[in-house]
Structures are given as C-alpha cells and as structure tokens.
Amino acid sequence: MFWDLILNPFVTLLTFLYSILGQNVVLAIVVFTILVRVAILPLTAQQQRSAKEMQKLQPELKRLQDKHKNDREKLAQEQMALYKEHGVNPFGGCLPLLIQFPILIGLYQAIIFALAATPFQLLDLSSRFLIPGLDHLVPLNNMWLGMDLTKPPTANPTWALALPALVLVTTWLQSKLTIPPAPPSDDGKPNQAQAMTQSMTTVMPLMFGFFSLSFSVGLSIYFITGNIIGIIQYSLMNDQSTLRKFLNRGKDAEEAPVSKRRYTEEKSDDDRPKVIEAQPKTKVKTKVSKTK
Amino acid sequence: MNIVKFFARYPLLGLAIFASLLVAACYPVRLEADWPGIATIGDQKDILLAYNDRVVLINPENGKPVELRNADGEVRLDDQGNARIWEFRGEEGQTSQFYSAPILLNDSTLLVPTYKPTDNRIFEVNLPTARIEGSGVAVPGHVVADVVKNEDLVFVGLSERNMVAYDSADMTERWTINTQHGIWSRPLIVDDVMYFTSLDHFLYAVNPDSGEEIWKLNLQGAAPGAPILYNDHLYVGSFARKVFEISLDGKITSEFTTTDWVWGSPVIVDDILYVGDMGGHLYALNVGADGLTERWSVKPAERAIRATPLVTDDYIIVGSRDHKLYWLNREDGTQVNDVEGPRVRTLNGEILSDLLLIEPSEQVDIPESYVIVSSVANDNLLLAFTLANGKLVWTYGR
Numbered sequence: 001m002f003w004d005l006i007l008n009p010f011v012t013l014l015t016f017l018y019s020i021l022g023q024n025v026v027l028a029i030v031v032f033t034i035l036v037r038v039a040i041l042p043l044t045a046q047q048q049r050s051a052k053e054m055q056k057l058q059p060e061l062k063r064l065q066d067k068h069k070n071d072r073e074k075l076a077q078e079q080m081a082l083y084k085e086h087g088v089n090p091f092g093g094c095l096p097l098l099i100q101f102p103i104l105i106g107l108y109q110a111i112i113f114a115l116a117a118t119p120f121q122l123l124d125l126s127s128r129f130l131i132p133g134l135d136h137l138v139p140l141n142n143m144w145l146g147m148d149l150t151k152p153p154t155a156n157p158t159w160a161l162a163l164p165a166l167v168l169v170t171t172w173l174q175s176k177l178t179i180p181p182a183p184p185s186d187d188g189k190p191n192q193a194q195a196m197t198q199s200m201t202t203v204m205p206l207m208f209g210f211f212s213l214s215f216s217v218g219l220s221i222y223f224i225t226g227n228i229i230g231i232i233q234y235s236l237m238n239d240q241s242t243l244r245k246f247l248n249r250g251k252d253a254e255e256a257p258v259s260k261r262r263y264t265e266e267k268s269d270d271d272r273p274k275v276i277e278a279q280p281k282t283k284v285k286t287k288v289s290k291t292k
Numbered sequence: 293m294n295i296v297k298f299f300a301r302y303p304l305l306g307l308a309i310f311a312s313l314l315v316a317a318c319y320p321v322r323l324e325a326d327w328p329g330i331a332t333i334g335d336q337k338d339i340l341l342a343y344n345d346r347v348v349l350i351n352p353e354n355g356k357p358v359e360l361r362n363a364d365g366e367v368r369l370d371d372q373g374n375a376r377i378w379e380f381r382g383e384e385g386q387t388s389q390f391y392s393a394p395i396l397l398n399d400s401t402l403l404v405p406t407y408k409p410t411d412n413r414i415f416e417v418n419l420p421t422a423r424i425e426g427s428g429v430a431v432p433g434h435v436v437a438d439v440v441k442n443e444d445l446v447f448v449g450l451s452e453r454n455m456v457a458y459d460s461a462d463m464t465e466r467w468t469i470n471t472q473h474g475i476w477s478r479p480l481i482v483d484d485v486m487y488f489t490s491l492d493h494f495l496y497a498v499n500p501d502s503g504e505e506i507w508k509l510n511l512q513g514a515a516p517g518a519p520i521l522y523n524d525h526l527y528v529g530s531f532a533r534k535v536f537e538i539s540l541d542g543k544i545t546s547e548f549t550t551t552d553w554v555w556g557s558p559v560i561v562d563d564i565l566y567v568g569d570m571g572g573h574l575y576a577l578n579v580g581a582d583g584l585t586e587r588w589s590v591k592p593a594e595r596a597i598r599a600t601p602l603v604t605d606d607y608i609i610v611g612s613r614d615h616k617l618y619w620l621n622r623e624d625g626t627q628v629n630d631v632e633g634p635r636v637r638t639l640n641g642e643i644l645s646d647l648l649l650i651e652p653s654e655q656v657d658i659p660e661s662y663v664i665v666s667s668v669a670n671d672n673l674l675l676a677f678t679l680a681n682g683k684l685v686w687t688y689g690r
C-alpha cells in the first residue's frame with residue numbers, strides 16, 4: 001500500500017509528538033506540520049528557485065513567442081536553446097512539486113486518522129503505529145478552546161468560524177507573496193497567464209476558506225500553520241523583506257501607467273537586471289532588434 | 293495544446309480540476325462512520341438493519357424486507373401496486389445516517405437514533421406503519437452505540453462524549469454523565485446499576501435513576517466494547533491489549549494480555565471466555581477462582597476480529613475485516629473442515645457487526661439454525677448461513 005508508507009510514519013510521529021507535548025493535540029499538529037515542512041524544505045527551495053529562473057526568462061520567452069508565432073517547431077527549438085543557454089530545466093519545478101504533493105496529502109490524512117472521530121477512522125488507525133507504547137494515547141484528546149477538532153466550524157462554538165477566516169487570509173497572503181505576477185501584454189491588456197494568476201490569488205483563498213467551513217477544525221489548524229510556514233519560508237529564501245516586497249508590488253502597480261507597468265515591475269524587481277546582465281549581451285540585443 | 297496552455301486559457305476550469313483533486317485526495321477514505329447495527333425484534337425474530345441512509349426490517353426466513361400489512365393482515369400496496377415494505381429513511385431531504393440498532397420503546401414504537409452532520413435526533417417510529425411519530429427528540433451529539441432502556445429511562449451514549457438519560461414517557465432529558473471522550477458501546481444494566489465504557493479509558497458504574505457515579509475504573513486504554521456480567525464479575529477488553537475481570541465494586545481481580553487491541557465484547561459460555569483482538573487472534577480463557585487463564589489461542593484471520601464471537605454448542609464463529617467468516621471448533625479453536633475444505637465463507641465486505649443466531653421455533657419458520665452476518669458491502673449487507681454446514685441461505689443487499 002503506497003499511502004501506508006507515508007501515512008503510518010506520519011501518524012506515528014504525530015501521536016509521538018502528542019505524547020511529548022503534554023497531550024496537546026493542537027501543539028502536536030503545529031510542530032508536526034513544521035517538522036514535515038522543514039523536512040521537505042530542499043524540495044520547496046528547488047521548486048522556488050526553478051520558478052524564479054523561469055520567471056526571469058519570461059521576457060525572452062515572450063519575444064520568442066512573438067517572433068515564431070507561426071512556426072511552432074522553430075519556437076520549440078529556440079525555447080530549448082534558451083533554456084540550455086541559461087541552464088534552466090523548464091520542468092525543474094515540477095518534480096519537487098510532484099514529490100511534495102503526496103507528502104502534504106499524507107500529512108493532511110494523518111491528522112484525520114489520528115483524531116479518529118468515527119469508529120471506522122479508529123479502526124483504520126489500529127494498525128498504523130510503528131513504535132510500541134502509543135496505544136494508551138488513543139484516541140487523541142480532540143477538544144481545544146471549547147472546540148471539537150474533529151468537527152467542522154459550523155458544528156462548533158461561534159468562535160470556531162474565525163478559523164476559516166484565518167485560513168482565507170493566510171492563504172491569500174501566501175499566494176499573493178509566492179505566486180509571481182505575470183506581466184501584461186504589450187498592449188497593456190491582461191494576458192492569459194495574468195488572468196490565471198489573478199484567478200489563483202483570488203479563488204484559492206476562497207476555495208480553502210470554503211473547504212475549512214466543511215472540514216474539521218483540526219485541518220484548519222493545519223492549513224493555517226502550513227500557510228504561515230510558507231510565508232516565513234518565502235521570506236527567508238528571498239533577499240528582500242517579504243512585507244516590503246508585498247507593499248512595493250502594490251504601490252508600483254498603482255503608480256505606474258498601464259502601458260509602462262511591465263517595464264516598471266522589471267526595474268523594481270532586484271533580480272531581473274542581474275539576469276539580463278548575466279545573459280550574453282550580444283544575443284539578447286540581436287533578439288530584441290529582430291523582434292522590433 | 294499542452295497542459296500549461298490549456299490551463300492558461302481556461303484558468304477557472306484548471307482551478308476547478310485542482311479543487312476536485314484536492315477534495316478527492318483529502319477527503320477521508322470512508323464515507324461511512326460506522327458499520328451496520330443489527331438486532332432482532334419480536335417473537336418472529338425479524339431482523340432490524342440500520343446502516344447508512346435507512347433502517348429496514350428483514351424477514352429471517354427469506355432475507356426479504358418485511359411487507360407492511362393493514363389491520364386485516366393484507367399486504368399494503370403503493371400507487372404502482374407493489375407491496376410496501378418496512379423501510380425507514382429519516383426526514384425528507386435530510387442526510388440522515390443510521391448505525392445504532394433501533395430498540396423497542398413499547399409494543400408498537402421503535403426508537404431510532406440518527407447520525408447526521410448536525411441536528412441529531414432520536415425518532416419514534418411506528419412499528420406497524422414504519423412512519424415517524426412527531427419530530428423526534430434532539431440529542432446533543434451523534435449516536436453509534438446501541439441505545440438501552442429500562443422501565444423508566446432510555447440511555448443514549450453519544451459518540452463525542454457523555455451519556456444522556458431520557459424519560460421514556462415523554463423523552464425529556466433526566467440527567468447527563470460527563471465523560472472525556474466518546475461512548476461507542478451499549479450500556480449494561482444489572483441490579484439497578486448501569487455499567488458502560490468510554491474511549492476516555494474508563495469503565496463507569498452509575499445509578500441509572502439519578503446518574504450518580506458509583507465508581508469508575510481506568511482500563512489503561514480506550515474501551516469501545518461493552519462490558520458483560522458473569523458470576524458477579526464484569527469482563528471487558530480495552531486498547532491496552534488486555535481483557536479485565538472486575539469485581540462489582542470496581543476492582544480489577546484478574547487481567548489477561550492479548551496481542552493486539554481488544555474492541556468487541558467478550559462472550560462467556562460454560563466458564564470459558566471467548567474474545568477476539570484487532571490482530572486477528574481469538575482467545576479462549578478459563579474463568580474461575582484462578583482468574584483469567586489461557587485455555588487456547590489461535591489466529592484464524594488475517595485482519596481484525598472486531599465483533600463478538602458467536603458461540604454455539606460445537607462451534608465458535610468469527611467474522612473479520614478480511615471479509616471472511618470462520619467456523620472454528622469450540623474445543624480447541626481449530627478450523628472446521630468439511631469435505632470440500634475449511635468452512636470459511638468470503639463476503640464482499642468487511643465483517644464488523646456482531647453476529648446473530650436465529651433458531652427454529654413456532655414463530656420462525658426455518659428448517660435449521662441460521663447464522664446471520666452483516667458486512668459493509670452494499671450488495672452483502674445481510675447474509676444467512678446454515679449453522680450446521682455453512683451453506684448460504686439468502687442474501688440481502690441494495
């Protein structure tokens with residue numbers, strides 16, 4: 001069973017943390033989420049690096065698309081040459097993401113199993129412990145601040161509704177920070193990529209907020225912790241203050257005329273000039289002149 | 293068009309697919325909370341099956357739903373001329389689920405607790421018509437444990453926590469006992485004392501009239517199975533991998549260590565206690581002055597034996613999560629072998645509910661004793677096998 005390979009160690013770890021953290025299940029979930037996210041940090045870092053590199057190449061890719069819009073084969077060849085020239089793997093971000101996905105889902109499922117709200121869930125928990133001596137902790141104490149962690153916020157006291165709101169806010173903040181803004185088209189109108197980015201940053205928080213209304217409160221805590229860790233991770237992995245970058249991004253977007261936004265954003269981003277400098281100047285100039 | 297371009301062109305569709313994947317991946321694997329609750333009612337031993345969205349009454353003679361009849365004994369027909377069957381599905385438009393086996397409140401009324409996301413109720417259902425009487429009584433939680441009543445009170449263990457007693461005359465709440473975790477098994481009432489277990493690790497003894505606690509005993513692990521009484525002692529297992537013998541004043545007088553968690557209630561016949569564990573083991577323990585001592589133990593099943601074993605004169609019959617029903621010799625726990633091989637029957641779903649034995653009588657027109665077994669597979673919800681040779685007699689499914 002593939003999932004058991006992920007779930008059983010996670011359930012064991014979560015229950016072990018519960019035992020050493022004063023049988024506080026919320027603390028166990030928070031520490032558990034932090035530990036797993038730290039463990040997959042190299043993957044996250046690689047994914048973010050890959051995303052950044054791809055982002056830096058976007059102006060060049062756009063130019064190539066414009067230049068070879070009627071010759072798909074040539075476009076593909078040029079794109080591959082560009083990737084090769086800059087040592088970028090266009091799928092470099094996919095593998096870490098693919099590896100992370102089952103881990104994050106396993107983390108999520110481990111919380112559901114460990115809380116064991118129903119007889120079936122407790123039954124499924126019965127064979128998951130990999131180290132002896134955890135039996136006496138089952139089932140974990142699922143009450144926290146008057147809330148039953150196995151139930152959705154709507155079946156808990158009113159203040160539990162603050163959790164979906166926090167999920168929404170932290171998801172929005174995280175996606176706003178980590179999803180790179182796509183440049184608009186030359187004519188200043190939003191392009192498809194930009195539309196998708198806007199959709200992601202708007203719909204994803206709403207989606208997760210909505211999920212949190214129907215999922216258990218324990219999972220909301222996981223979502224919030226994961227989002228906060230994601231924000232911190234992103235801040236630490238970037239060379240400027242996350243908050244400042246976030247504020248500058250909004251300010252730049254407001255101040256710049258629509259037709260000049262792309263230019264302004266490129267100039268305001270510390271990374272982009274460095275990349276352009278790192279590229280062989282002659283080739284870049286050639287390509288730009290050809291495009292014009 | 294590659295996938296990136298596709299999602300760039302249809303961002304909302306991409307998000308919808310992503311959301312669907314997330315929900316599919318994150319949603320608990322099982323939609324059910326519990327397994328079927330089964331019980332027999334009346335002299336005719338009709339079988340009440342409570343599972344998922346309905347409660348249905350099954351005729352043990354043929355495995356078909358009982359037909360509703362009018363005062364003259366004629367079968368009632370619906371608009372299309374089909375026989376109306378005894379089936380109860382909760383309120384219209386509600387996503388009620390049923391796991392607790394209903395009990396008779398009086399000769400003509402059944403009590404049926406629900407398991408819904410919110411607004412759980414105990415309905416009074418008219419037995420002759422299978423219709424709800426009134427709007428039911430709200431209960432502060434889900435019910436998976438079988439409900440029990442005495443002369444005056446109805447006792448309802450809630451799956452989250454607490455035991456609540458209701459006046460059987462008007463279903464008003466009389467008292468609540470607070471527990472730290474859920475109650476998933478039926479209480480036992482003996483000589484004006486009610487005993488029940490909780491997942492909070494304790495066995496409680498309380499006065500059923502007042503709800504006053506007499507004593508409580510730590511069972512060292514969660515206890516989802518009901519206690520039984522035998523020769524002035526209580527017997528119960530727990531997740532501490534133990535079976536306990538307990539005096540009626542709340543002291544452990546003997547204990548036996550099992551290989552895995554003990555979930556189901558034990559059964560005692562002729563001074564021998566039989567109990568299964570979650571590792572698929574079955575134990576026969578001597579019950580006597582020396583406490584609990586092992587007579588034999590076997591491992592017939594690959595997966596958990598959750599339900600209480602069914603003990604007859606010659607056999608012990610156990611169901612397992614491995615979908616199999618095993619006939620074992622009562623003397624030594626070895627498998628019963630027929631000419632064609634071991635008497636093991638494979639069902640389509642996990643066997644988690646307790647087994648029933650229905651014997652021939654003046655009221656029940658069956659030629660020999662039937663073993664009634666329930667699985668969680670919708671096409672194998674209830675099956676009857678002959679006790680003597682394990683022959684399948686009938687199957688009820690949806």
